[in-house]
Amino acid sequence: NASFGGIAIHNKGIILDCNRGLSEITGYEYDELIGMDGLLLISEKSRENVMSNILAGYERPYEAFGVRKNGQEYPLRLEARNIPYKGKQVRVVEFRDITDQKKAELEAQYNRELLELNTDNMFDLVALTDLNGNFEFAGKSHSMLGYDHDYLIGRNVLEFVHPEDQHRIASEFKDFVQSKDDGRKTEFRYRCRDGTYLWLETIGKTVQQTDFHPGKLLFSSRDITSRKQKEEELRKSRQALDKQIRLLNGFLENAPDILSIKRPDLTVIRYNKAGYEFLGKSPEDVHGNKCYELLGRQTNCDNCASIDAIRTKKPVFREKYVSELDTYFSCRANPVISENGNIEYIVEIIRDITERKRTEEMQRIFFQMLQNSEHIAVFKDPSLKYVLINNAYTKLTGHTLPQVIGKTDKELFQGISTPEQIQEY
Template sequence: MDRNRILQAPKMHGKPTYKELEQRIKELEIETRKHRALADAPFEAIFLSEQGICLDQNQAAEKMFGYSHAEAIGRHGTEWIAPEYRERVRTNMRTGYEKPYEVVALRKDGTTFPCEIQAQMIDREGISIRVTALRDITEKKEAEQILKDEIVRRRILVDQSRDGIVVIDQDGKVYEANRRFAAMLGYTVDEIQHLHVWDWDFQWSKARLLEKLRDVDDAGDHFETVHKRKDGSLYEVEISTNGAVYQNRKLVFCICRDITERKRSEEERKQLIQELQTALAEVKTLRGIIPICTQCKKIRDDDGYWQRVEQYIEERSDVLFTHGICDECAKRLYPWYEDES
């Protein structure tokens, strides 16, 4: 900091005495230690430069880039910057640009890392000194990339979902929707962005829908309703919802599943079961051991009464009897009939 310290030193009028010189040296030493402590305290690399030439650097800069204090002095500031960014840095140096910006920095060993630069021009007795701070933002960039990858991954999952997904704000307006949801309603993704939930929900009133949006929380809700397509046709849906606050704004995440086919199958199954139950109720069966007389062939019922076979069976089934006569009985009972024939 020698040059900067000298630039900041006040002018002494007249010939100073020995004690005055001694006192001024002590003051300069204290000031130097103070500035050095302040410069070396931050995690950022700090450089002092004049017309792009390095005058000094702090210890953080030495650790970050690998140049010793002696190696750094006299180098142009762009030597710490990757070649593709040097023109931008050179321009900012020349124009005195003081806002933060990002570039790729270059270490002594040739490795690079992303960094943020912010500089400030200081005028000392007509000489412009540029104080530049460089901050390693590798972790920040890695976190940003992880976040971007996660956003892309989630977007792929949402867009590839077989269910319709729509996010609705607290006013009932579409905040975001996937392609499947738009297709289910017969709209384009752009068209769906301009709709409200009451534009497609056929079952609930606007007031009831707004009430449901207010009531849903992070515990979520699960219910069935009816949606109306763009062409006016209707279909049944099953909806799972979750509420959350994002940027001081309540949003409701909805997964919508078309259950038209499921409902049709359930109705068909219910009808089939009903038909089977009706048929079963009409069916009467005979089971177990039936006591029958060896002579007259009557059957004894559960109450101990003897009944004719046909009566017993007719009462316990849907069988009806017609009466005729077999050949053996006909011969025995009507022998003349066979002789005449």
């Protein structure tokens, strides 16, 4: 009576004794079962097989169909032994109703067929494994790896992982099984039949254990090789760009000219090293101020190159004198224009040209003094060709500056050879 199933003791099929479990399974009362031909509890389609096992003394479990008192057929698992009973050799048999088990198997079969139907029409690689990662099912999309379906079944998923990813994925797999962290994603390289590798993005889900089925793992993987290749190209491009930026920053920071980057409202974002040193200010002192405010002004400078560059959206070059600094500057303002045509920044290159301007002024004064002199002045290069003359020379010879530049005396005074001509000259 402690058995979960029905127990019957029979002699050549006639029931001698039974437990309550047999009554519950078959629907017969205990008194009805005693003396009954046990084959009446077996469906006609299974009786021949059951009788054959009785006669053969078969003692291993097997399945058959039983029939209840109300005529309902149901699946049975039978297991029998020959035992001595009240001085006779009789047979004891356990009846176990496996209706629920069969329903579960049918449901599992239905789910498997449904899974195959769904996965066969998916681009993702869907696989079902045991808790150790051994393939039990692989969707047709796995053909993209080049393997036959039967080749994968029974093999471990980690077998195909790239050696460089093996340790990480094995650790993540173990942690996933222990934590049952559904929805976790991971990326790794997976070997194809031809030896090449694809990048896969995989998400896992645990299929909970039931009375009849151990726990499983369901994986859905997507080919992300193209994305990873683009990411690698982008990474290399960024590395190259970072290198160029470092080189550019190094060049700008060490450039002798002043470089400023401003917003369209003339707010300074930054200067290079030369700019901070010229102004005698730190980046913190400069950042957020307008360029003219750094000179102590309330409004922008007259003839401002940046203002004109903003207005024209073209590079503008100016030379100007800044009285607050007693310095001459050359300024080249370059607008940085966005894709929608708006000016985002102004990059201004500023050079101190005070020394040049003062030299030019000295040259102007010298040239003016030279031209006003009563004495003849002639400048020649090392090959004795004329470079510069003054007005006194022109007055004496009649030769103007354009006539003499690049010529020698011999070229200018051909035909003057007699003493009289020389005397006149």
